[in-house]
Amino acid sequence: MLQIKDIYKTFNAGTINEKRALQGVSLHLKPGDFVTVIGGNGAGKSTLMNTVSGAYPVDEGKILIDGVDVTHLPEYKRAKFIGRVFQDPMMGTAATMQIEENMxxxxxxxxxxxxxPGITNKERKFYKEQLKILDLGLEDRLTAKVGLLSGGQRQALTLLMAALQKPKLLLLDEHTAALDPKTAAKVLDATQRIVDKDNLTTLMITHNMRDAIAYGNRLIMMYDGRVVVDVSGEEKKNLTVERLLNLFSEVSGSDEADDKLLLG
Amino acid sequence: MAVLLERFLNFGNSLPGVLSQGLIWGIMAIGLYITYKILELSDLTVDGSFCTGGAVCIVMMAMGQPTWLAMVCAFLAGMVAGSITGFLHTVCKIPAILSGILTQLGLWTINMFIMGLKQGELISTLTIPARNSKPLVSAMFLTKALDGSKPLYLYPPLTMGVATVLIIAVLYWFFGTERGCSIRATGANEHMARAQGINTGVNKMIGLMLANGLVALSGSLFAQYNGNAEINMGRGAIVIGLAAIIIGDVLFSKLFKNFALKLLAVSIGAIIYYVVIQAVLTLLKVDSQYLKLMSAAIVAIFLTVPNFSGKHPKKHKKQEVPACSK
Incomplete structure (x- = not known):
């Protein structure tokens, strides 16, 4: 469904601030794959996400979604294939517009x-049904301005919106990182339900190793702009935090890696 | 005492005219509302495109074209002006404020060129020909419509009131369409808009064109009302427009939640602005040369107050969202 072929991305090339964010990343997601991505700060997780979504152009390499080469498509055209939820709850919705308008x-x-018409009565009924999935009581507040919602509610709504028009690829960029643990758990729970419902192909970045292990059928770890660990199937199911840390030390050959990864 | 009474009478007599002008400027302010409030762009094109509308309208009337056609062309000319600002901003990536200033500056010459089309030279004032021209609004109609020498529907406050309602109705419809909603989203959260597959550049372009079309339409009405187009007629238009928007917002934001009513509030804001200015001029006998300084001061105060009172909390500043959030 998603094919990333050997992509490179360098920021501020040729300057003292040069940052080689992606150094030859290749990744192939099968339809229905739910891949979690972990890695420390500066590992290239977000850059990877942003090159796939089209926010950044790549220096080299190719990106294909469902066989379509999107490498040179602008962000708004790629959006046709991609549903996105951002880390910042403010980013995914229009605060001054109503819930139903956003949907x-x-x-x-x-x-x-x-x-x-920008919205029809038939749609309103449908949105009401959809909002019930979230179990946050939003189905009774269709005409409320999104700016009145809490961060968690906004994130859940963004998630629902991302899946509304079934995307070929769902990108979740640390979408629970800005939430308190309880709300984060709720949003993750909703994520699982929404992904399961349409069997969405999903790429989810997280800082939380436990979440990375608990969710999805495949886990990749990034380090220094590369994919260094890639586990799936039975191996993924039997993964523990300890085992993951060991894997990481092996690959990176660094001892101080533990803190970096955990604290992210 | 007698002097004061006379001043009050003068003020009272001037009200229908003030109301008409307020409504005319209200249309300009509604145009500005589209860029300033909906798209959150500061568009300074208006000072120029207002005059463009007047120039196109009067020159066409002087050439014997029907008034409605002259006004349609004024609207289109305003859209062209807006598209230039839009091009500079969205394609050339020049900041919106600067794009508007550049267009406005260039329009200075263009406007004189338009007014001089008939003579083939640049001129700075063009008067409506007395004969054969049938303006939609005119200061002269204030008395003529009432004494029966013109039909009553040409009574300027009435004509302009109907025109304002029509324009609000069309905008209400437009901003409820798929395209209109996507333009609102572009202004509300550009990042979200792009993630939802909205071409934000095109939408900004449409918004700027629509806004300046309305501004030019307002200019064409203002020129008809005064009987001439003049190169300085748009100077300070942006300040008047902002004043109207802010006065409308401060007075009616609690009452009016509906989009159409919000636009109406802008129009009422423009009327209030004009009434206040007129009151200062006739009741206090302030020299009109002080007007611009006063307007600037009033708008500065109105822009300041909401930032320091709890009622209008500072808007969530849209930061240039870095696509990579670490």
């Missing part, structure tokens, strides 16, 4: 915006 915008992702 209507998401339902038209990848379609030409015409002069037909």
């Amino acid at each position: 209507a915008l998401a339902a038209r992702r990848g379609k030409i915006r015409t002069l037909l």
Whole structure:
């Protein structure tokens, strides 16, 4: 579903601040794969996500979604294939617009915006049903401005919006990192349900090793712009935090890695 | 005492005219609302495009074209002006404020060129020809419509009131469409808009064109009302527009939640601004040369107050969101 072929990305090339964020990353996601991505600060996780979404152009390499080469497509055109949830809860929704308006915008992702009504009554009913999935009581607040919602509610709504128009790829960029543990657990729970419902191909960055192990059918670890660990299937199921740390030390050959990874 | 009474009478007599002008400027302010409030862009094109509208309208009327056609062309000319700012901003990536200033500066010459089309030279004032021209609004209609020499529907406050309602109705419809919603999203959260597959550049372009079209339409009405187009007619338009938006917001933001009503608040804001200015001029007998300084001061105060009172908390500043969040 997603093919990343040997991509490179360097920031501030040729200057003293040169940062080689991605150094030949290749990754192939099969339809229905739920891949969790972990790695310390500066490992290249977010850069990887942003090159896939089109926020950054790549220096080298190719990105294909469902066989379509999107390497040179601008961000807004790639959005046709991709649902996204960001780390910052403010980023994924329009605060000054209503819940239903936000959903209507998401339902038209990848379609030409015409002069037909921006939202219909039929849609409203559908959105109400969809909001029930979140179990946050939002189904009774369709016309509330999104700015009135809490961070967790906004994140859950963004998640729902990302999946509304079934995406070929769901990108979750540390989408629970800014939430308190209880809310984070709720949002992760909703994530699992939404991903399961449509069997979405998902790439989820997380700072939390336990979450990375608990969710998904495959786990990759990044270090210094490369994928250094890639486990799936039975091996993934039997993974523990300890085992993961060992794996990491082996690959990176560094002892102080533990803290870096855990604290991220 | 007698002097004061006379001043009050003068003020009272001037009110229908003030109301008409307030409504005309209100249309300009509604245009500005699209860029300033909906798209959150500071568009300074308006000082120029207001005059462009007046120039196109009057020159076409002087050439014997029907008034409605002259106004349609004024609207289109404003859209062209807006598209230039849009091009500079979205394609050339020049900051919006600077893009607007550049267009406005260039329009200075263009406007004189338009007004001089008939003569083939640059001129700075063009008067409506007395004969054969049938303006939609005119200061002269204030009395003529009431004494019966013109039909009543040409009574300027009435004409402009109807026009304002029509424009608000069209905008209300437009910003409820798929495209209109996507333009609102572009202004509310550009990052989200792009993630939802919205081409934010195109939407900014549409918004700037629509806004300046309305500004030019307002300019065409203002020129008809005064009987001439003049190169300085748009100077300070942005300040008047901002004043209208802010006065409307401060007075009605609690009452009016609906989008159409918010636009109406802008129009009312423009009327209030004009009434206040007129009151200062006629009741206090302040020299009109002081007007611009006063306007600037009033708007500065209105812009300051919401930042320091709890009622209007500072808007969530849209930071240039770094795509990579670590």
